[in-house]
Amino acid sequence: GAGVSQSPRYKVAKRGQDVALRCDPISGHVSLFWYQQALGQGPEFLTYFQNEAQLDKSGLPSDRFFAERPEGSVSTLKIQRTQQEDSAVYLCASRALSGVGGSYEQYFGPGTRLTVT
């Protein structure tokens, strides 16, 4: 079936603008994750949803970052008043509820590259 999709793939924003990044998880996947990946670095955890509930948002860097998943499927990551340090690739991943041996696999989308000028 289809994998995780994200849109847009590239976004250029002027400093101070608001942006919204969309993630379509694999159909039926209960869990959804957002990550931020700076150039040359590994992804860093931002937030985690189980269905529509945001269970962990400890990785969101500031209150300018907001994520939602109102119907438990599609998710949107919103960044208000973007700053240059927000420039990064934003990855979304989804995971089924159950997995072999409890090691539930996360499947990643291609990411959205955000450039703030």
Next chain:
Amino acid sequence: KNQVEQSPQSLIILEGKNCTLQCNYTVSPFSNLRWYKQDTGRGPVSLTIMTFSENTKSNGRYTATLDADTKQSSLHITASQLSDSASYICVVSRLSNDYKLSFGAGTTVTVRA
């Protein structure tokens, strides 16, 4: 401080040669360790996953090893191909909340003809 350290940062190898990537971690208590391959402009794709009790796991020409006592892992690529050019990321999860993955910075592998 990053809890997952990888070395080398990058390497270049000739097509057909082998290479080994290293990963050291301090995440504790440990749940499992994954190696991901990330092509440029793509999301990471899982290659192997190992739990505490596993010492080695293979996926085609990729073989991962784990020493949970020394908290070290390696990924060996055999008979490299041009398509192996990518970033290889070591990822560790904690037993208490295994959804929260700790990523290394990755090793960038370039395979040249």
